[in-house]
Every structure is written in C-alpha cells, then in structure tokens.
Amino acid sequence: MRVQDLNWEGVEAFLRRDDRAVLPLGCTEQHARLSLATDSLLAERVSVEAAEHLGIPVFPALPYGITPTFTAYPGTVSLRVGTYLALLDDLLSGLHAQGFRRLLIVNGHGGNSPGQGWLGEWLARHPDARVQWHNWWNAPRTWAAVQATDPLASHASWMENFPWTRLEEASGSAERKPMVDLARMRQLPPAGVRALLGDGNFGGLPGRPDAEMEAIWQEAVAETRELLEGGWAS
Template identity: 45%
Template sequence: MNIKEMNWMQLEEYLKQDDRAILPIGSVEQHAYLSLCTDAILAEKIAQDAAFSLQIPVFPILYYGMTPHLKAFPGAISLKIPLYMELIQNILEEIIRNGFHRVLVVNGHGGNNAICEVTSEVMANHPDVKIKFHNWWDGPKTWELIQAIDPVATHASWLENFPWTRLCNVIFPKHPKKAYNPDAIQLINGKDLRSVLGDGSFGGVYEHSDEDMLEIWETAVKEIQESLENWY
C-alpha cells in the first residue's frame, strides 16, 4: 500500500489493527549508464513490492540523500550532512507521532548508512518504538546470491542494472571495467574521482541476465518481508 494511494480515513483504519510502516530513502547521483535516480528507484520499488502482499503502507520516498563524494559528476544533489540527519529524524518522529511503532527504513544508497545513528537516537527517545534500517542489497541471503552470481558487484555496475533502472537507447560496454578498491576510492578527492572513474562505475561488468537480476530481486523482496514480520 502506498501512502500516496490512501486517504486519511483509510490510514486511520489501518492504524487500528497494525503499526508497521516503511520509509524508503535514496540518492540522486551519477550511476554511469543507469538513471541518476537509480538508488531511489530501487529503494522505492523494493519497498512497494515487499509491502504489497503484507498490506503495509509505504511512505513517499525521500529521493535525495548524502553523496558528497560524487559531486564532480553532473546530477549529484547532496544534502548537507547535518540537514539530512535532522530531516530523517524529523520524518521518523512524525511517522511515530501518527501512531506507527515499527518502522522499516529501506535504503538504496550506501552513503546514507550514517543515519543508523539517527534511528538509534529516535528509538532511545521512544522506548516503545522499533526502527530497522535495511540496505536492499545487504540482507544475508541477497548478498550471498549476489556474490554467487558475480563477486565484483559495485556502484553503478550490473548490481544496479535492473529493467527499471535502465534507460532507453543506452548501450552498455561489453567488457568489464577494472574493479576499484572501495576503501581507496573513499580517499580520492571528489574532483579527482571523476577522472579516475571515467564513466562512474566502480568496476565489474555492466550487465547480467534478467533471469539473474529477477532472482536477486525476488530474494531481496522476501528478505524485506521476513524483516517486516520479525521484530524480536
């Protein structure tokens, strides 16, 4: 259930029998040949796909995130770090004020991981509330499958190349790109990173079969559903 397809009366009815919600978060930044909104597209769709059969409301995605490292590429909209932290905290506090006690944050962008500190603080302020943070690709079964298909799974590589993040009339390079060490990439100044990275992928091949990608998707959806059913 998407909040954008519900009215307030339907939400009030829902809150009489359940207190779970999902907040997807993304980023707007270069993804090589894929959409600039790849992280947001993936987080929003996987949240919606997981929530559908469980009938749990999905709040509108926060498209923008923190991506200071990729600012040298056109299209990066990086929120200031304290602003983003405060924004996430504000949204979570508002979701709680509405009566939700279990919130799953579904993330599409590794650079947003620091908000775990915010979710901890919000839970400390609300002892009756549970908030979980989940990177869509990072559930144990999903990551194991990704590694089995191809261990070189990086930013803007095949890992994020789904039918819903591809663009019309864009052809992917056939040869794999040299894989960069993500720790080393973090140490390169953003201005230099563009010349180092070229097209923006962090390395590996650009595409795998739709069959493989859909298997990853289904596994990731199931893991999110398991997370929505188990709150300890």
C-alpha cells in the same frame, strides 16, 4: 500499499488495526549509464513488493541522500550529514506522532549510513518504537545471491542494472571493468573521483541477463518481507 494510493482516511483506518510502515531511503546520484534515481527506484520498489500482500503502507522514497563524492557528476545532489539526520528525525518523529510504532527503513544508498548510527539516539527518545534499518542490497541472503552470480559487483555495475533502472537511450562499453582502488578513491575530491572512475562504475560488467537479475530481486523481496512479518524486537 503505496501511500500515494491512499487518502488520509485510509491511513487512519489502517492505524486502528496495525502500527507498521515502510520508509524507503534513496539518493540522486550518478550511476554510470543507469538512472540517476537508481537508489530511490530500487529502495521503493523492493519495499512495495515486500509489503504488497501484507497491506502495510509504504511511503515515497526519500530521493536525496549523502553523496558528496559524486558531486562532480551533473545531476548528483548531496545533503550535508547534519541536514540528513535532521530530516530523518522529522520524518520518524512525525510518523511516531501519528501512531506508527514499527517502522522499517529500507535503505538503498550506502552513503546514508550515518543515519543508521544515529538511529539509536532517536530510539532512546522514543522507547515505545521499534525501527529496523535494512540495507536491502547487502542483506545476508541477497548479497549471497549477488556473490553467487558474479563476485565482481559494485556501484553502478550489473548488480544495479534492472529493467526499471535501465535507460533505453544509454549506451556504453560492455566490457568487464576492473575494480577501482577504493582506498585511493576515498582520498580524492569530487573532481578527482570523476577522473578516476570515468563513467562512474566502480567495477564489473555493466549488465547481466534479466533472468539472473530477477532471481536476485525475488530473494531481496522475500528477505525484506520477512523483516516486516517477524523482525520486530519485543
């Protein structure tokens, strides 16, 4: 259940019987012809669908992340690593203070990975808490489904092109783009990255049939739900 559909009394009542919550992490960055909010939309939606039948509250996705590489694309917003970690600390500590003890972080943006490394520090200060960090798009079964569909899958390609990230007015090439040289790209400043990538797709087709995407999505929802149900360390 979405926190936006609850009032404070509803959350208080939930905490009398359960201590789980979901915190989706997103980003606002270029995704070629897809929405700038793609990472946030996907992280929050997979969280909501996974938690739907469990009655676990899902907080709104954090819409900003760490993405300095793409700042030459208008609309991209990047946080400094220190700012991001401080923000995560405030969010997790605030939820912990209210009584949440089992938190599933559903991350939708690879650039947010410093948070995963930092998480052990937070857990050392909160030994009664359990936090899972779940990169939903490359979790084992979901990534296997992606690779079985088309192994050339990358940022802003078909693997992120769902009906809810697609923009009706957007148009572009339908050609299969070769994979970018990631080692070269990582050495470039933002303007150089934009010159190298063009539209922003790292490589692959811009889209695939919705039936294929739905099958991948259902695997992602099921894999996320299993973590909520039984992924907690004792």
